[in-house]
Amino acid sequence: MPQPPDPDARPAHLHLSFAASPVAVRDNLVRMLAVPPLSGLSAEARGDAELVLAEVLNNVAEHAYPDRVGPVSVMLCRVKDGVVCRVVDQGAAMPGHRLPEGELTAGPSLALDDLPEGGFGWHLIRSLTRDLVYVRDVGENRLSFRLPDAEHCLDL
Secondary structure (H helix, E strand, C coil), rough: CCCCCCHHHHHEEEEEEEECCCHHHHHHHHHHHHHHHHHHHHHHHHHHHHHHHHHHHHHHHHHCCCCCCCEEEEEEEEEEEEEEEEECCCCCCCCHHCCCCCCCCCCCCCCHHHCCCCHHHHHHHHCCCCCEEEEECCEEEEEEEEEEEEHHHCCC
């Protein structure tokens, strides 16, 4: 009688390349969440991963390629305490070749349309990730971070 597949034998990594358009971002995000390594995270960590990756990839589509659609690669690798992510594109560099601070300086009376660019999204990314690093190298933007699994978040 054949043995059932070992759930730990599933791939611990995923590499996708696609055009950074809003539709492709949405479709590939659904795909990423449905398979390992993201599908192996706790429900809470999967929700955080969805928020972070949606924000990062939509930023690439909107800001790295403001006048055209260009390539983006996403590499995900399961590690003991979460998933390490690397997003690479060939679009425009981050202003000043560094990540926005993402500090929430808006008061409760500020309208959503008046929120500063790079405010809430980067605050969210910084809050939900660990080991966040941005490098501009040889015409590429390289963003890497770790999405912690919820069961490993107690020490964060």
